[in-house]
Amino acid sequence: MTAAVWGDALFWLLAVVGVFLTGISKSGFAGGAGVVAVPLLALVVSPALAVTLMLPLLLVMDAQIITHHRRNLCPGELRALLPAALVGIALGSFLLTALPDAPLQLLLGAMSIGFALMQWRRPRLVARRGLGALMGGIAGATSTLIHAGGPPLNMYLATRQLPRAVWLSTAAVFFASVNVVKVFAYQAVDLWRLETLLLSAVLLPVAVAGILAGHRIQAVLSEAAFQRAVMVCLGLSGLLLIAKALA
Template sequence: MMATPVAPELTAATILVVFAGVFLISFMRGAFGGGFAIVGIPLLSLVMDPVTAGGLLAPLFIAMDLFALRYWKSSTWSRPDLVLLLPGLVIGIGFGYGLFRFLDHRAIAIVMAEITLIFVGLWFVRGGQVTRRPRSTTKAITAGLASGVTTMVAHSGGPPLAMYLLPLGLSKEIYAGTTSIFFTVGNATKAVPWLLLVRPTAGVWAIMAIGLLAIPSGVWLGWRLNGRLDQRQIYRACYGLLVLTALKLMWDGISGYLP
């Protein structure tokens, strides 16, 4: 099911596009704690195939995580939720890696997009209000597993996690901090599997080094945005990003079936 990775040429256009894509993902990381990397992947796909983009981003995600932890410290983590979420995340990544070459990524993308759009649609029907719900062990484990599989096969682990965390009504700082450490664990876990799948060339490593330069400013500016927006604005932005993510997943899935 996986196409053979093609190394991108080290041109000015490649450097510019990668810098812009990594900056955008870093900005999302700083503002919302992570989970919306797929929003920036279309930029990278302009100059390389999606599989190569996934391998290129895997180590850069870890760099983003380390930088973001300067802002989203342990005081912003919801430990009761992480205890429930993280085991499923790690297991889901392992499951996704084991079946990476056999899973129908297109079908997974379409199903995840449909579920996400339904979730956002219900929020919209309620007038954009968050209906607080108590923690659920079953829902947390399911969200962790789903996020692990989708982050491994498509760098799109954000929707399952958001669908679990947003209804809890966490403060914007706790939401972002919990999301941040969740994906720090996830990105560290999936980095080696992705590198084994893609086996980056020297040229890809060189492009990674260039992408590193975009991370500090992107994360910092995103963190500043989070501080300026109030609770309602942050939640609206998260739901809006979920729609963008779902539409991107839907497009990836449907276009994969087209001749």
């Protein structure tokens, strides 16, 4: 499967679009944009290949973002989130290898549509005991399956009424920590391949370009408008994934 994608024009088109949008997302412009990369790639490759391809790129982006946001970290929030996130990562890694491609595509498609709908009508949670552990676990699992831990994490952080700088810093360190753990989790279930890493290396300039573009786009396009466009793309990707699985 991996060897075949090198000459696949559709794969490269979807990969460039997905990675570029993820770079914009990581720039701080639109936290939900990064959700769309794996559903797009999973239309043409296996979900397992899609997530392993994206992870090295996310780690590079994390390093760049932390240099900007590390000073406003809230350690207490991380203590509430990270232990349960580890459980979620273990569960997500198990599902990636235990489920055949068709059921996994159904799951990813349903998650994609769910996240798109949440953007239009975001649920309002009330802060209560254990909410950090619950949403941390969900974020760990969804991040492992689809690199989409942002929606559950942001739903929790919204209940904390944090200053924007603290919110961004906490989210940046949370995802950097989760992504580092996912390196070992993917290794434990034997997902890493040398050719996948080579694909990631080829796409690295696209990720950097997305980060740089994110800072510039903020001056000409509102975050809300960009998010709406991305969520439409995510919803359509989810529908196509479900159709592919059922076919």
